[in-house]
Amino acid sequence: MLENDIIIAGGGPIGLYLAGRLLQKGYCCTILEKKTAIDPHSKSLGIHPVSLELFEKAGIVEKFLLRGLKIKKGLAFWNREKLGEITFEHCPGPFRYILAIPQWQTEQILQQWVESLDPGALIRQAEVLDITEKESGVQAIYHKNGKKYTVSGKYLIGCDGKYSFARKTAAIPFDGSPYPDSYIMGDFSDNTDFGRQAAIFLHKKGLIESFPLPNGHRRWVVKTDQRVKKPESRYICDLVKERIGHSLYEAEPFMISSFGVQHFLAKDLYSGRILLAGDAAHVVSPIGGQGMNLGWLGAELCFLTLKKSLQHPGYHQKMFEVYSKKQREIVKQAARRAEMNMWLGRAENSGKAVELALRLLVQPPASHLLAKLFTMRGLGRWWV
Numbered sequence: 366m367l368e369n370d371i372i373i374a375g376g377g378p379i380g381l382y383l384a385g386r387l388l389q390k391g392y393c394c395t396i397l398e399k400k401t402a403i404d405p406h407s408k409s410l411g412i413h414p415v416s417l418e419l420f421e422k423a424g425i426v427e428k429f430l431l432r433g434l435k436i437k438k439g440l441a442f443w444n445r446e447k448l449g450e451i452t453f454e455h456c457p458g459p460f461r462y463i464l465a466i467p468q469w470q471t472e473q474i475l476q477q478w479v480e481s482l483d484p485g486a487l488i489r490q491a492e493v494l495d496i497t498e499k500e501s502g503v504q505a506i507y508h509k510n511g512k513k514y515t516v517s518g519k520y521l522i523g524c525d526g527k528y529s530f531a532r533k534t535a536a537i538p539f540d541g542s543p544y545p546d547s548y549i550m551g552d553f554s555d556n557t558d559f560g561r562q563a564a565i566f567l568h569k570k571g572l573i574e575s576f577p578l579p580n581g582h583r584r585w586v587v588k589t590d591q592r593v594k595k596p597e598s599r600y601i602c603d604l605v606k607e608r609i610g611h612s613l614y615e616a617e618p619f620m621i622s623s624f625g626v627q628h629f630l631a632k633d634l635y636s637g638r639i640l641l642a643g644d645a646a647h648v649v650s651p652i653g654g655q656g657m658n659l660g661w662l663g664a665e666l667c668f669l670t671l672k673k674s675l676q677h678p679g680y681h682q683k684m685f686e687v688y689s690k691k692q693r694e695i696v697k698q699a700a701r702r703a704e705m706n707m708w709l710g711r712a713e714n715s716g717k718a719v720e721l722a723l724r725l726l727v728q729p730p731a732s733h734l735l736a737k738l739f740t741m742r743g744l745g746r747w748w749v
């Protein structure tokens with residue numbers, strides 16, 4: 366049986382980051398990931414400055430900067446009229462931009478990093494089927510190629526996503542509910558004049574967001590009245606044309622999907638020797654692009670907590686409590702910001718009063734504060 370300091374269930378962006386941090390410090394760690402390979406379907410596109418600062422600390426930020434595209438500015442439109450700009454150049458810290466990079470590339474960079482630290486740490490096609498707590502550790506059984514294997518460790522971290530098996534095993538309630546909002550999303554070749562700028566259209570028929578991606582692509586996120594069951598590029602093209610007059614018909618589509626949004630937060634981020642991080646612990650609306658970034662903030666906090674717990678065995682309970690409290694607080698603040706973004710994007714909130722307020726907000730100095738809110742500054746005192 367393989368003996369570890371830490372077992373990580375789930376090798377998505379959060380599990381891989383946490384594993385890299387632990388391996389870097391010389392801890393023995395196994396990551397069990399049920400998928401054969403990284404999912405090429407891109408969900409997240411934005412890495413915020415707070416995460417880039419973590420990557421810099423870990424010594425991997427250059428790999429992201431080489432592949433990503435720096436968004437330094439966002440344009441705000443009311444229907445089709447430009448209201449103003451939000452620039453990130455006045456934000457604190459060394460990274461005054463949001464880095465656009467598809468999630469699959471992010472996972473690829475993190476996976477290569479983990480493999481460079483320990484080529485055997487990540488086990489793919491390994492689905493965790495059973496987790497048992499022992500007096501001084503945890504044991505996990507996983508399934509691979511029709512056989513069952515057992516690994517043991519001092520602690521197990523559930524980074525296994527929204528439907529977390531680890532969370533269910535630990536019987537931790539996941540409180541929350543869906544929002545009424547739904548969106549259709551598509552990546553196209555970029556045929557706009559926006560260049561490296563994002564553009565947000567608060568339209569009376571519903572929000573449109575448009576973000577540059579590397580390789581001359583652009584992502585469009587369009588609010589829909591209800592969840593689109595069979596998302597097709599033609600539908601996004603029609604909505605974009607109707608609301609803002611831009612023609613996407615000649616642009617090449619690369620990926621089309623639709624999504625509903627929810628918010629969920631685990632009642633506690635630990636139980637016994639099991640901890641939760643990433644979507645296993647919390648889900649916020651992707652409008653505002655914070656979910657994965659929140660996961661990394663939590664994973665860093667989790668890493669610091671585990672380091673102390675491994676150095677001072679017997680005191681882990683108290684440290685886990687502090688981790689849970691701090692990260693839950695950060696998530697609640699982030700969820701409120703995401704809710705505000707969604708509220709603004711709803712057709713019913715397109716009245717004169719909102720328009721006037723926005724006209725003021727997108728001018729300096731208010732726009733500098735908005736830029737900080739959009740880039741996840743000021744979430745939780747430990748990180749400010």
Ligand SMILES: Cc1cc2nc3c(=O)[nH]c(=O)nc-3n(C[C@H](O)[C@H](O)[C@H](O)COP(=O)(O)OP(=O)(O)OC[C@H]3O[C@@H](n4cnc5c(N)ncnc54)[C@H](O)[C@@H]3O)c2cc1C
Pocket residue numbers: 374375376377378379380397398399400408409410411412468491492493494524525526527529530550624642643644645651653654655656657658659660
């Ligand atoms: C449309 C959309 C757009 C988004 N855009 C953004 C954005 O711009 N910015 C942002 O910050 N966030 C964004 N997000 C959120 C982001 O995608 C998630 O927060 C992020 O993927 C969470 O990472 P994770 O590692 O916690 O979980 P996941 O990515 O879900 O990874 C969990 C992993 O665990 C594995 N797993 C599950 N069960 C088991 C098991 N029993 N055994 C072994 N392995 C298991 C899964 O195969 C998976 O690989 C977006 C989400 C959506 C849906």
